[in-house]
Amino acid sequence: ADIGKPMWEMAGDQNAKREFVTSAGGKRQSIGRDTGVMGSRADEIIIDDPIDIRNITSPTEVFEATDWVINRMRSRVNNPKTVSRILVMQRLSDEDPSEAALQEGWHHLKLSMDFDPEDEQNSPLDPRKEEGDLLFPARFSETELAEFRRDPRYEEQFNQNAYKTSDRIFKDEYWQYYDDHAWAVANAQNVIISVDPSGVGKEQSKAKTKNKG
Numbered sequence: 578a579d580i581g582k583p584m585w586e587m588a589g590d591q592n593a594k595r596e597f598v599t600s601a602g603g604k605r606q607s608i609g610r611d612t613g614v615m616g617s618r619a620d621e622i623i624i625d626d627p628i629d630i631r632n633i634t635s636p637t638e639v640f641e642a643t644d645w646v647i648n649r650m651r652s653r654v655n656n657p658k659t660v661s662r663i664l665v666m667q668r669l670s671d672e673d674p675s676e677a678a679l680q681e682g683w684h685h686l687k688l689s690m691d692f693d694p695e696d697e698q699n700s701p702l703d704p705r706k707e708e709g710d711l712l713f714p715a716r717f718s719e720t721e722l723a724e725f726r727r728d729p730r731y732e733e734q735f736n737q738n739a740y741k742t743s744d745r746i747f748k749d750e751y752w753q754y755y756d757d758h759a760w761a762v763a764n765a766q767n768v769i770i771s772v773d774p775s776g777v778g779k780e781q782s783k784a785k786t787k788n789k790g
Contacts, residue, residue, distance in 0.1 A: 610645050618653055621661045630730070633669040646674040647681060668739040676739065688712055690722070690735040698737075 586600050595607045606617060610627060627646050632638035646664060654660040664678050679685055687698045692710040711717060717725075725731055732738040755761040762768055 610642065618655045620655050620659070621663070622650055622653065623663045623665070624650070625665045627664075627666065627674050628669065630667065630669055630734075633673065639670075639672055639674075643674045643677045647677050667734045668737040669733055670740045670742055672742055673739065687737050689737055690717065693736075 584601065597605045606619070608617070624646055628638060628642035650662070662683070664675065664683065666673070666675055668675055670676075685698060686700050686702070687696075688700060688703060689696065690712045692703070692705040692708060692712070693699070694706065694708055705712075711719070711722070722735075725735060728734070730740070733740050
């Protein structure tokens with residue numbers, strides 16, 4: 578009757594949703610980027626979508642997410658020789674945390690929705706051979722994917738093809754920033770006011786006046 582039964586059970590005094598401890602001393606802890614990790618160490622670290630797709634154009638958000646994945650979580654291990662680190666996320670751009678992980682030498686498992694036999698990043702575990710073969714046709718057939726393909730970020734989200742920041746229409750070097758807004762408004766041909774609401778109620782909430790032309 579005990580065949581297949583684990584040698585431990587959930588400890589009765591553990592009911593927090595973010596942390597589970599077994600009677601054998603094992604533990605699973607769930608944290609977010611905004612949660613402190615000091616004092617916590619693990620044998621296996623699984624990171625799922627460390628950055629929201631809506632924030633991928635924010636250099637600050639990209640830097641903080643990448644720093645958290647690559648640097649801050651590096652020391653949160655019991656044994657650096659045996660620890661497993663797993664990052665699960667969409668390829669949002671060529672500056673996202675996945676790119677940093679690849680530069681660090683992490684193993685890349687890429688399973689695109691639409692198979693491309695010429696993609697050098699294809700996983701050797703992928704059994705598909707023909708161009709356009711779908712990853713999971715029983716769930717996502719061409720009928721279901723027709724709606725998703727309308728999304729301009731389909732390639733990043735479904736095929737894991739990173740968006741190249743060099744392809745942006747408005748490149749960072751095109752913009753000029755001025756501390757003297759009054760002078761900029763008086764001398765600019767066109768004025769665009771951009772308001773960043775990400776820090777509403779905080780000092781970092783600000784409005785920028787950009788000179789175009």
